[in-house]
Every structure is written in structure tokens, then in C-alpha cells.
Amino acid sequence: MLHLVTAVIQPFRLEVVKDALRDAGAAGMTVTEVSGFGRQGSHTETYRGAEYEVDFVPKLKIEILCTADESERVADLIVEAARTGKIGDGKVWIAPIGQAIRIRTGELGTEAV
Amino acid sequence: MLHLVTAVIQPFRLEVVKDALRDAGAAGMTVTEVSGFGRQGSHTETYRGAEYEVDFVPKLKIEILCTADESERVADLIVEAARTGKIGDGKVWIAPIGQAIRIRTGELGTEAV
Amino acid sequence: MLHLVTAVIQPFRLEVVKDALRDAGAAGMTVTEVSGFGRQGSHTETYRGAEYEVDFVPKLKIEILCTADESERVADLIVEAARTGKIGDGKVWIAPIGQAIRIRTGELGTEAV
């Protein structure tokens, strides 16, 4: 059984999270640039004398495919590495995955990770 | 129990969707720039006298983590706000989520949303 | 019952994958530019006389919503089309989806795909 751990984090924490995961032996991850909307709230920018609200802030989304029993530890590692303690640190969530395949070899399931 | 509501929408509907969700009390969302391929079909561009097909159109993907009982309403709100009635309006889908953590506090489950 | 097939592939294979899926009658897909970290490993770049490691490589993530019984075939098609045989070809995984809606029409479930 596999899980997909998804984390939305502050961009500048990526390096720390990546190092933590690598040190813990994680095989891989996939990262996406995203925009987040949340409690962190909007900030005001000005342009040519007029103000406007920016509701979205840049975040990174990390996806890690792992076995079901690893997923908690992966999530914990991310939480620890990504935490700054300020609003906007983001979330981690875990979803069940039915099947996984490594494209190169065709390996299935936990072999594929 | 948590759900992840994912929606692929027309980019220019984001503002409306965001306002609708915020008004309905949604705590947050994560948005990604994506390219969509679907019934909307390809269009032709020209460059230096030659034509080429562009199969993908710009879309936005919205992800909202919420409790299982909210998810339908969230999906409905998005559908309503994002609809223009033209081909290419996009899709919404709902996936089950096993666990969620707020990075800042370590809160779990529905607390984390 | 619906599935979401997610694939992380080499960017230059997109065209082949897309054609394969289209030929097989797939209705749509959503593509995201992502950065991958995996066995492919890092490479070294130089800038103004100093070296630095680049751990992430550009990948594309493809998401296809389909019925549960199609998902295996979709996954197989992708694996076949995306494979180059070199490290870094990527992964495919399949997740269960509870519900899906077509925004334009409000159609539900397999109708929505």
C-alpha cells in the first residue's frame, strides 16, 4: 500500500526540507511552484500611485510517493524542517494511492518508489 | 475525515471563485498554473509565415483541503462561480485524504485545515 | 468509480504521450511544469567561476481523470509512451477519486470526464 504525502511550504524552506528528506533516505520528490491563499492574509502593493491587494503568496508544493508506513515519518520530517512558527508555514496532507509504476522499468507498487 | 477538492478552471474566473469561497468561509486554497487539454480543442497560431497547432490552453488548478462534509458544498460553490457555459470551463473532483497537519502548530486532521 | 492517474515524465516526451492518449480516445488531461528530485541525481553548473549543484530537474506532471477500469490502460499507455529507458523517466501513480463534476454542465461522475 502506498501513500502520497503532499506539503505546501514556504519557498525558502525547500532547501532545508530537501536536505532533511534526503538525509532520511527519501528516494525522490516532485516540486511545484504554487500560490497560496490562507490565514496569512493579503498584503498591499502600490503601483503608479494606486494601491491594490495581493491575496496570494508564493508557496511550493512538494509531493512524495512513499509506502504507507513511511508516510507519517515523511510528514513529520517535513513539518519539522518547514516550520518557522509564523503564519503561512503551510500544510501537509496524506492521500492513499492505489498503484504506482516506475516508467523506466515498469516496476510496480513499493518497488516503483 | 478530510477531502481534497481539486478544480481546473478558466484563469479569468479565479477572482470570482476566490471571492465565493472566501465569502463562504473557506480558510485557504492553493493555486497552480497548469495547461489543459480537452474538448475545448486546439487553436492555430502563426509564426513567421508558418502555422502550428497549440493543443494546450492555460488553466488554473485550485486545491482545497476541507472536511468530508464540506466538500460537496465547496465543489458546488466552485462550479457555480467558475461556470461560463462555454466549452473549457473545466472539472472539479474530490479525493479522500487520510491525514492533514498544519506545519506551524502541528495540529492534525480537521484542526489543520 | 473514478481514478486520477498522475504521471511525472520527461518534458520532451509530452508530445508522444499526448498523441498516444489522444489516439486511445482520452478526453482530456491537465499538465503542470514541475521540478523533480530523484535517482537521476544532481548536476553541476558553473557561474562566474564558481560551481554549484542543481538538484532539481525540469519534469512535467500529467493528471488524467478517468474511470477506474480505464486507469490501468491509461497508466500503461503513458508508461509506454514516456519511456526512454534512462534514469529519470519518472513515475505514474493512481489515486481513487470520490466524485467529479463538469463545471460547464454540472454532470457528475463518469459523465464528467
Added chain:
Amino acid sequence: MFSHESWVCDDDSGGRRLKRKLLIGTALAAALVLVMASPALAQEDPAPAAQFVLDNLWIFLAGVLVFFMQAGFALVEAGLTRSKNVSNIMMKNLMDMSAGVLAFALVGFGIAFGGGELLGGWFGFDIGIAGVEQTEGEGLLPATFFFFQAAFAATAATIVSGAMAERTKFVSYFAYSFFITALIYPIVLRWTWGGGWLAQLDVPFSDFAGSTIVHATGGWAAMMGAIALGPRLGRYGKDGKPRPIPGHSIPFVVLGAMILFIGWFGFNPGSELAADEFVMPIALKTLLAAASGAVAAMALNWLKDGRPDVSIAANGLLAGLVAITAPVGTVETWASVVIGGIGGVIVVYSIAFFDRLQIDDPVGAISVHGVVGTFGTLSIAFFAKYDDAFLGREDAGLFYGGGLDQLWTQLIFVIVHFVFVTVTAGALFMAIKRTLGLRVSEEEEREGLDVLEHGSPGYGHDPSGPGIPSSRT
């Protein structure tokens, strides 16, 4: 035939400085024949030969600098608009330069400087660019004079495209551009530098390098265009509150402003129309006014908003330049700092003012060229100390005890000019709106003009690369 020979200089005591006065009250066509028929005059004296070549070479080089301003305008306009319209705005600037030069050559130049007066100097007409192959004469050669004037005409036309950016049909742009370059601007020219009625007043108008003639013509036409079009989608909320649409590249804006700054050293010093010792003080005043405009706009904007906006500072630089363009020959050096600085202050308030009126001008063209250009022209009535040949007398400014007559003339000048340009440009835009249509469809505006008007996005993607089109912003 055209009247370039009016610009011929006269090297004796009274001096080169008076050359422009010659133009007034001269039978233009007659003089042309006279000078053209006696090119030998210029050949006999060896010393003037070098001066003759030098005059022409310098004004040609000044014209090149003015043409370089096209790149500056293109970058400022591109930078202050969205990337999905970047090809379109670059194309317009390319065409202002190309089609504009042809239109001015075929029609506009004849209207502005051609012989044959209609209606006592209010109009004039002549065909094209005949005679420009001549290589003998005195003062400026026809080719030189046309080259320099064509560069100015391109400038006037290009100002409009900025204010109308991101929502104008390309074909309609072509239509209005043609009429502005071939008719509206040349008629203004005719009345003024062409020796028409404003030059023939008892107290003639003064506008050394064209704060009003060139810049305000562009600025007021831009205003009518922006009004006729209406604001860009989403530019003002339902509550009427402005919602800024940030430009996609501030480095383009600043680079463009710097290129314009460089080009202005052809625009103002070149308007001396001779290589003489007055060129350098003009250059210096141009420099100081630009610097002062940038600093003033930045400082005021910093005080007002708490953070100094970069594009406003760039607008301030340009405002300083536009402001000093008219008075540069007549004012003292310290005054150039003051006038440039006031230009910078005005531009900040003016941009806010038009924003409140919901006249959507993405680049500030109306304020920089229309409002500040008009201010610069009026400033002569206050600050003029020297005679720059237009003025024809010293101490004409109120601050030097010059009386109200110059203020009166300048007011007539800018008011008639404002009315003429707004009425003709307004009619033009309305006519286009009725026929070709002025504005692209809502969908096209949303998608961006690049793909729908020109075929593909301005920032292309690699089809064999990630393979997906970058979402167009």
C-alpha cells in the same frame, strides 16, 4: 516644393540666431527659387563650407538620436503593459516609425512646409518630398531638414499608442496613425514652425523644440483615444476604485526612459537647426531639467505613497524633458531646474487626476506629453530671459518684467492647439469607432492581442521543450 530654405542661416552680425524669424513674412516659394538657383554662393567661400557640412551633419545626427527615441517609447510602453500584448505594442512602435515616415513624406511634410498658402497660412499643401536630392545650398539641405522633421513626426505619432495600449484593434491603429501623422500634426506644424498664423502674430508664439507642437499634440490625441476606447477590462472596480494593472517589465520602462533621455539630446539641441555655440547650453538645460523632473517626481511620490515607484520616477524624467522642450532656448540655467522639477510634480498629480476620471492611460502619456507639454510652453511667459529667435526679444518673461503679452500669446497658442487637436482627434476616433471599430473584443482583450492580432505570443514557448504554452500574462 517646400520651404526648408527658410531655415537658412545668415552669418552676419544679426546672426544665425535669427534664422527662424526669416520664415515669417517671407514669400516662401519665392525664396526657395532664389536660394536654390544660386548654389554657387555657398561654394565660393571655403570657410562656410565646413560650417555648411557641419550644420547638416549635426542635424542629421540629431535626427538619428530622435529616431532612437522610437526604441525608448517602444520599451516604456511595452514595459508598462502586460506581456500578452507585448508584440502588439512593439509592432505599433515599429509601424509609427515606418508607416509614419512614409505618410509624412507623402502627405504631411507638404502640408506643413509646402509652398502655396491656403486661407492665409491656416493651411498649405504640397506634394511629397521632391527636391530632397539636392546637395547644394546654404543652411540645411532639404534632405537634412526632412530627415529631422520626419523623426519629430514619428515621435508625435508614437505617443498615442501608449495611452491606447492593450485594447486597440491593429487595423484601427493604422487608420488613426495615418491621419495623425499625415494631417493633424502637419497642420499644427504649418501654423507654427511652418510659418503659419501663430508665427505671424504680432507677438509670435514660442515653442523651441515642440513641447506643444510635438508632445502635446501626441498627448491630447492620446487623451481622446483613451476616452474613445474606455478603460481596459477590470481597470476600475464596480465601485469605481482604480485597480492597477501592473506593467510586465520595469527594466524595460527604465531602459526606455534612459534611451529617450539620450534621444532628447538630439531633440532639443538639434532644434537649434545649426551647429553653433547655442547648442551646448541647450543640452545642459535639457540635462538639468530631466534630472530635476526625475528627482521631483520621485520625492513627491515617496512622500505621498511612502514608497517611491520606479515607473513614476521614469515618468518624472520624461516630464522634465517635455517641460524644458519649449523654453530651453529662452531660460536661464537655474530656471531649467525649476521648470523640470515642476514638470515632475505635475506628472504625479496629473496621473492621479486622470485615474480619478477613469481615463485609462497605461503609460501616463496624457500627463507626460499633454499636460506637462502645455505647462512647458506656458512657462516661457514666466521664465523667458533670452531671445531664442522665436521669441525675438530678451526678458520676455514675467519674472524679468516682460509684461503679459507673451503669456497672452502662449495661452492662445496652447488653447487653440488643445481645441484643434481634441476636436480633430476626437472626430477621427469617433469615425473609426463607427466604421472599423476601435476596440478589440472582450475575449481578445482577455487572451491578449499578440496571438489574435499577430499570430503568436510575444514570449514564445518551446514546443519541443516542456511542450506547454506559458500562460500569457
Added chain:
Amino acid sequence: MFSHESWVCDDDSGGRRLKRKLLIGTALAAALVLVMASPALAQEDPAPAAQFVLDNLWIFLAGVLVFFMQAGFALVEAGLTRSKNVSNIMMKNLMDMSAGVLAFALVGFGIAFGGGELLGGWFGFDIGIAGVEQTEGEGLLPATFFFFQAAFAATAATIVSGAMAERTKFVSYFAYSFFITALIYPIVLRWTWGGGWLAQLDVPFSDFAGSTIVHATGGWAAMMGAIALGPRLGRYGKDGKPRPIPGHSIPFVVLGAMILFIGWFGFNPGSELAADEFVMPIALKTLLAAASGAVAAMALNWLKDGRPDVSIAANGLLAGLVAITAPVGTVETWASVVIGGIGGVIVVYSIAFFDRLQIDDPVGAISVHGVVGTFGTLSIAFFAKYDDAFLGREDAGLFYGGGLDQLWTQLIFVIVHFVFVTVTAGALFMAIKRTLGLRVSEEEEREGLDVLEHGSPGYGHDPSGPGIPSSRT
């Protein structure tokens, strides 16, 4: 020693206009000694002094304008290619300018203008840039002449890199660049402006500023390079259908074209090689041809494809400029509009033609410089009315009843030139292909040349920012 003294002017009746003729049939080395040994001649007469400085200063400034074209070429080429290769293309343009100038100084200039004739003017050789420190003489100083010629040499070299963009090894680029700048182009120069056999024909060739000598040399070498390389990966489908690879920045393309336009006011008017009264009509015709080329290409492309492509319009501007480069001294003003316009039309069809042949030229260099350059050179046989010192007579054009002899010469000129350049450049590229290899690996082409040839992407990312490399397009 080199023969710059052949460019010395002769101020009496026959006139400055004939200066280039002097070069033909003169024992170059002998004349050099003569003039160099008597610099006092120039000093005695005070009036020429100002003219002497003015001539040199103007040609130096013209050279600066021509060097500025390097920035224009760099931007056009960068804009029309993908962002993953942007550093590479900028580097090549930087090196064309830097290494090219050195190669031309050390080898090329001597071949082109050195004393000591080999094989009756077909070849010549001399070492380097000796003598350029001289500050006395008549006409152009050696330093001035070299400066201007070096700017031209850099132009010829830079044209090639555009057509070969996105797939050439950097080391191989260096090799071919060296041979083109140090050998191929100088030999063409020797035959023509160097006073070689084409200048010594009974009816000598005519190519005022180098439509063929400079542009077509670059253009035809570019063609051989593009053929030797083959098209970029994915540029043509398996069915042979072209699949466009859009450039990554149209604003760069238009900005580059505008800079080239500005630089051309050094290229053409500067080729007068003196500050005289013929400079301005040349500038004017250059302007009108450019404008006409841009408008014609745009209009035709609009008709053909329904949407006016911006980069085609920019190519049209350049085509107008390339077309008028040869005939600019000899044709009437109206003819410059016609010639520029035809250039604009040709470029549209030519780009489509080479595309059909599957010769992949990302920037249109072959069409703009090779095809249109050749056309421009031939146009003289039809449109020539004036004597521009090359031509040596008036009304040489067929349209003025000039007979076929000039057409004959021009045909010999462009055909011999085409054969010479394609054969030597072809041999060069084949030799490089066999030895160093010409093309990067498939993987490198896909990844982009920036990282693999130069170490890092042209548009860098912030490692402490989002922390992930932008996917390279």
C-alpha cells in the same frame, strides 16, 4: 602597410566624390609612401584642417554607430531563438565583436587593403595594423579607416551566427568565425573596395556600402552553415511540414531591429567616407527604404497569413536597409522607396522558400542578408541615376537608358561572389564537421546550449528563492 591612402580625397573640381576611383589602377604601395611622406601638405592650408578633422570624426562616429549594430544583431538573434540558448547567442555576438576585431586587425585587414599584390589583385597580404598611430595626412587617417572597416567586418561575421543558432558547438563557432573574418570576407574586400579585379573591370562593380560585400557575404556563408548543420530537432515533422519554433522574445527582436536601423545611419552615410553634402541624401534614402521595407513586408504578410507577424515586419525593416545599402548613392529618392519595398516583399517569400527547402534559419539571415543583399546590388543596374564614385558615370541604370553593361558587371559580381562564398564557406564548414564537429549532441540541443556550453542558464533562478530551476524553454 596598407592602402588607406587610396581613400584620400582630392578637393579640387573633380571632387571628393571621385575618391574611390583613385584606388583603381594605382600602385597602392607606392602611393602610400608618397602621401605618408608628405604630411605637411595637409597642414599648410588652414581651411582643410577643420574638414580633415570633421571627415575623420564623422567616420569614427559612423563606425561607432556600426558597432552599435552588434547589439541589434544580438537582440534580434536572441529574440528569435529559445531562452535555453540565450546566453550562447549573446556570447557569440560578443565574440564576433571582440575576437572578430582582433582577427581582422591581425590578418584580415592586411589581406583586404595591404600592399603587395598577388595574382594580379586577386589576393594581397600584409601584416596587421602598423601605421595606425599616424595622426597626420589627408582624408581618412589609418586609424579611422581601420576602425570603420573593423566595424563592417564584425557585421559580416555576426550575420552567420543567427542562421546557425541553437545547435552549433561553441568551439566550432570560433573556428568558422575566425576564417570568415580573417580570410573569406577580406578576400571579397580585396577584390572590391580593396581595388582588386572587380574594381578594375572596364565597367567596375558598384556596391556603395556593401549589400553584397558585407551582407551577402554573411548571408551566403550563413546559408552554407545552416545546410551543413541541418535543421534544429523537431523543426520539420516526419511529413516534412515545417513546425515553427517560436522565438522567446519579440520585444528583443523589435528593439534589436530598431538598434540596427539606428546603426545603419552609420553604415550607409558613413560609407561616403567623408563629411560632405552627399551624406544627408544617403541618410534620407536609407530611412525611406527601411520604412518601405517594413511596411511592404508587413502588408504582404498580413494579406498572405491574415495576421501581420511582428518579426516579419522587423525582417522587412532590415530587408529594406540591406536592399538600399548598395544603390543608396546612385538612386533617386523615390527609387529608395521602391527598392526598400521590393526588399520587404522578397524577404517574405524568401523566408518561406528556404523553409520549404528545410534549410532552418531561425532568424531569416539568409533571406535578409543573402537574397536581399544580392537583389540590392543588382537593383543598381536598373535604378542608377547618379554617379556615386563607384559608378563613375550618370544614368547608368536601365530605367535611365543606361544599357546592359552595368547589369552585366553586377551579375558577374554577385555570381562570382556567390560562388566564392558558398564554395569557401562550404569547404570550411565541411572541414570543421570532419574535425571538431559542427553540431552539439542531441541531448545538449534539447537541454539548451547555455548550461552545457557556458555553465548556467541565461535566465538564472534564485537558489534561496523558490529554490527550483525554472524549466528551460
Added chain:
Amino acid sequence: MFSHESWVCDDDSGGRRLKRKLLIGTALAAALVLVMASPALAQEDPAPAAQFVLDNLWIFLAGVLVFFMQAGFALVEAGLTRSKNVSNIMMKNLMDMSAGVLAFALVGFGIAFGGGELLGGWFGFDIGIAGVEQTEGEGLLPATFFFFQAAFAATAATIVSGAMAERTKFVSYFAYSFFITALIYPIVLRWTWGGGWLAQLDVPFSDFAGSTIVHATGGWAAMMGAIALGPRLGRYGKDGKPRPIPGHSIPFVVLGAMILFIGWFGFNPGSELAADEFVMPIALKTLLAAASGAVAAMALNWLKDGRPDVSIAANGLLAGLVAITAPVGTVETWASVVIGGIGGVIVVYSIAFFDRLQIDDPVGAISVHGVVGTFGTLSIAFFAKYDDAFLGREDAGLFYGGGLDQLWTQLIFVIVHFVFVTVTAGALFMAIKRTLGLRVSEEEEREGLDVLEHGSPGYGHDPSGPGIPSSRT
């Protein structure tokens, strides 16, 4: 009052070339009155009139070219830093040009060239820009001289902003910029071109166009600024290993370097301060040194790192230019190739050296302007063959048997200069650090200066488009 009249030329035998010597040992204020009072002298002789205008026109145009360098600096600095700070760096360059010119006009110019000596030429003071409206005289008009000097002053100031990029508070930038332009640079000027003690030594200093006076002043001040600030966040790992922060746009870097290259043809040849026959060899040597610097830096970097870095090659071009700036008037042509090449070599090692010291200079300003500028000034002691009026004698270089006295003077010059600039700039930065604070907060540095200092990102997004802010890199 200021001493521009010292630059007046003297057309008889001894010649124009000695003009700068006049300045030394002259009672500046006295001479001013004398020349100013007799403008008629210049008017009587018709021939000098054209030369007078030509001198002024050329130096004005050279000044325009130098001002164009501002655009070059802006692009190089913007390209080598991150996109989240792009508005900020462009703004600084815009303000160096604007506020810098005003500060130099109000304070700096008087200090540098004003009458009234204090402390035997170590200081001098005069108010502002009085007298610049004058249009008669000999040699350079006050307006021309000020214009050219103001362009130089803007250059000196702008160098600093590069090394301090991406982490300096905007208000503090304003403070240091003011003091450098209004005090530090003018005092250096006073001592040297202003005729102060370094010009009055028995063996006077030699620095033709300002390798040390302009460039090293900027370079050493930049060094102190970079030290005072500390490196950017994440620039050096905990292990002290450099972690490069790639610039966001290599095309901007190369375009900027090309613009600087063009501008330098105003900088060096313009420093002749007259339109004479020495301008062209100066231009040629500038060209060759630039080419040589670029090739040398590229080749060395290729050998060292296996891949030729594009921005290093651009730095090499600039290093070649900075190196030749001082010796350009005195050395032979071949020597310019050598000096430029050594400049290119030095810059590669110097950049690595400062990196090892953890002095974070994102653009290489310290190396290019400080280190190479100092080298260029010293090279005179070895390579000088000609008299460039500063030197006052021939064969002064060691390689021509010139003895050690010039080396001694040059060493005193660069050492005193280094000490003066580092001490005063160091004190300045420390004072600002204590009062206004020099560096932005860690959060602001991470987010980027554009939003927090100027209100919005330099590359804006479309709010009605995808609707999400592009993550700022």
C-alpha cells in the same frame, strides 16, 4: 567661477595637445577673468570658428555617449542580480543619473574645478554652475565642459550600486550616493584634472580618461560598501564555500556591456577634450583593448572552468576598457592589445579573489573598476611612449627606457587615491550604518526589494489574467 578656461586650447606650434598642462601652475581664477573678458578673440578669425563649434559639438556628443553608459550599467547590474530586485537596481541607476547630476552641479563641480584654492590645491570650493550660459570663448564652453564632467560623475556614482546590489536600503543608497558624487569624487577630481597637487608634482600623474580618477574611485568605494554590508543571505555556506546566486538575465548583461562599449567611445576619445586628429587613434586603442579584454577573460575562464562563462566575458570586455582608459593617449596600438588583455586576465582572478575573501560583489564592480582601473593607471609607467599632454614627454614608459620616476608618481597616485577613497567611503558607510542603517531586513532581502522598497514587483503579473502573483525570483 570655475576653471574650465584651463582647457582652452592653444593652436600654435606647441599645440593643442598641451592644453592640459596649462592648467598646472596657472592662477585659475585670474585666467578665467582674462579669457572670459575677451570673447572677441575667438570671433575675429573665421577659421577657428568652425573648429570652436566642432570642439564643443564633439565633446557634447561624447558626453551623450557617456550618459548612454548609464543604460549599460543599469542593464549589467540588473542582469547579474535577481528578478525580485530588478526595479530597485534600475531605480538606483536612474537616480545616479538624475540626483547625481544635480548634486554634482550644486556642489561637486565647484569643489572640483572652482576657483579659490584652499590648502594649496588639496581643496577648493565654489558654488554651483554659474557661468554656464556663456556662449563665447575659446576651447570648450563652460556648458560643454560641465556636461561632459557631469556624465563622468554619474559614471563614478553608478559603479557603487552594482557591488551593493540586492541588500541596500534605498534611503541609505541616496545618502551615500550624494556624498560620493558631491564630495569624494570631486575631491579626487580637484587633485587631478582640477589642477591640484597631483597635477603639480614635478613628475605629474597621468590618467588620460580616468582609470583611477573615475573607475577606481567607484571601484574602491564599491569595495567599502560591499564590506560594510556583508554578503547577501545564502551567498556563502556555513563552510565558507561560495554559493553562486545566478543573475536573472544574461542577455541584459551582454546588451549592457555592449552599450558600455559604445559609450566608451565618448569616454576615452572625448577625454581629448577637443575635436582633433588624436581622437581616432584613441578610439582605435579603446576598441582593441576592449576586444582583447573580452577574449582574454573568456579564454582564461574557459581554460580554468572548462566552460566559458558569458558574464565573465562581458566583464572582460569592460576590464579591457577600464584598463586602457588611463594609458590610451600614451601607448602604442600593440600595447593597447596587451594592456586590455592583461585587464581581462586580472578580472578573472580578481573576481575569484574577492569571492574567497567573502566580499560579495554581484557584478564584479570592485574587480573591473577598482583593481583593473588601478592596473591601467600603473601600466602607463611601463608602456608610455607618446606625450598625451598629461605626461608632457615622450618615452616615459619603462619599456622605452623612461626610468622609474613615472612609476613612482603613478604609485603615489594610486596609493594615495586608494587610501583616500577607502578611508572616506569607509567612514561614510559606517556613519550611515550607525544612523539610517545600511542593510534591509532579512525578510525584505528574502522577499525582494522591489515590493518592499518600491511597492510592486519589477515583473508584474496580470491581476485579471491567471490572477496569481508570479513567484518572485
